[in-house]
Amino acid sequence: MRCERCGKELTNRIIKINGITYCENCARMMGYDRFLRDPSDIMGNPFAPLDQIASSLMQMSELDFGNSTLTCPKCGMTLREFENEGRVGCIECYNTFNDNIIREMFKQQGNSEYAGRLPAQSAETDVTTEDVPQIKKSAKTEKAVVETGVQEKAADKKDIGSETENPEEKEPVKGKLSLDQLMKADLGMLSDEELEAGIKVAADAEEYRLASRLRDELKGRKDGGSNG
């Protein structure tokens, strides 16, 4: 699961406010500090001032219904309709509901930057279907099963994409992952040491987008983000 504001993988505390999932860091930045308190702080205290509880409920109520009347001037779609259906009515809706659309995209993709091809221009790709070797009937199945990870539920996430012919890549040096592994890795699961080594690997391979993701992850941790 990812934070719907910053897109980072949630590995620690998850805060859900009005149906939106935030990491602790973003929740604080959005001014939702009051939601970070343990509920028992208020509810468990018989002397908790009633107006404090009422104030929290009122603010939640305001957040719930705020902006729901926002309407696209071109097609007449309302924000509420968009949120219910997950679809917009016209191109102008992308301007009208910009923030909400970005949030919706984050929910699924963790990124809202377009990186694909331009209209009427072919994508640069040379990917072809490679033959997947058949398993011989007498093959040592156990090894193959472990390699592909299906019967190894607790497989180390860093092992993904380990089916390579290069033995050095199969057993990477501790703290240094291959480019393939870095591309598929959940960055939140990597150590600082692996991230630092990964930035160099990505830069050497001219994978600058990956290198910047690794750098941001590392920077986020150093800046005190706990869910990075």
Place this chain on the structure above:
Amino acid sequence: MAEWYLNEGKDNDVVLSTKACIVRNIKGYNFMPRLDDKDCQSLLDTVDGAIDKSVYSGGCAADFDKNTVLKLTRLQILGREANQMSNPDRKAFYYNDDASLSISVGSGEHLTVKAMAQGHDISVYKKAEKEALELEKKLDVAYSENYGFLTSNVRLAGTGLKILYTVALPAISKTEGGIAALTQRVGQYEWMIYPFAESGELADSGVYIIASVNTLGVTEDDVLRRGEMLISDVIKAERACREEIVSSKKEQTSDIYGRSFGTLRYAGLISRSEALQALGWIRLYHDYDDSGEIDLSWNTVDKLTMDILWEPGAPSRKNSQSMNLQRSRAQGIRNILKGDDRL
């Protein structure tokens, strides 16, 4: 020309089909949910004018007869959902000779270009892209620098590209924790896996769809590379699980294989679920059968599986259990096993 799914594809012991779908919308028209009937007709006419009629057949869905609808469903151009043919005057479908390439108009987005191939074959992307490029040159498509290709469903905005592998995983399904582990693995690639089933239908076929998720923050090349790495993992895992099951229970699996073939070959009535279960066992043991008594090609196993999976009206369990349907299904399977075609 033979229909696309009758060809022999790579790795077709596991991968039933590879599909690439590219969605586009046209500037000047509201997206489908907000498009009035008059503008919709104008959209259909505009697209019709841009489509190369020397390559494509088809047209407005309102002009299709019942047999055409059944045929297009079997060819996987139309989905099996009942609502696929709702408002037929607002939709159009075009398809090439072997139906491996199709263009849908008005199904969710203005345009959906879909290329399909039997087995494991990522060249479908280039095929779909070629057609999408042609349309992008002829039509003014909705595009922004920030979001890429704009879509009504905002989760498709960006590349508007989906790659889907339909895979038969009888052995992983029968391995304890197999699907859960696979789901985790697929998620690590930021792809998704879900069973081949409509709502109200049992997900007991052992057939799954593995689909790309990201349309933003990735290039088309990223999606294809990731997909190929993932599907290669899945194929290896399924084969390894088959080997594991057969080597540990050779006699039992051989027995079930024979019984399953007998059921398919001689049953007078057969439910969808029973037929798919039998095909799952046949798939699992097929490469290990050294008796020489059952002559069954992978192509036939795949054709049977796809025929049953894409039975029109299959999502309605009540219908699929009716005697007539069970009888015609059993007859169709017997015909295919005898070398005839049910269509």
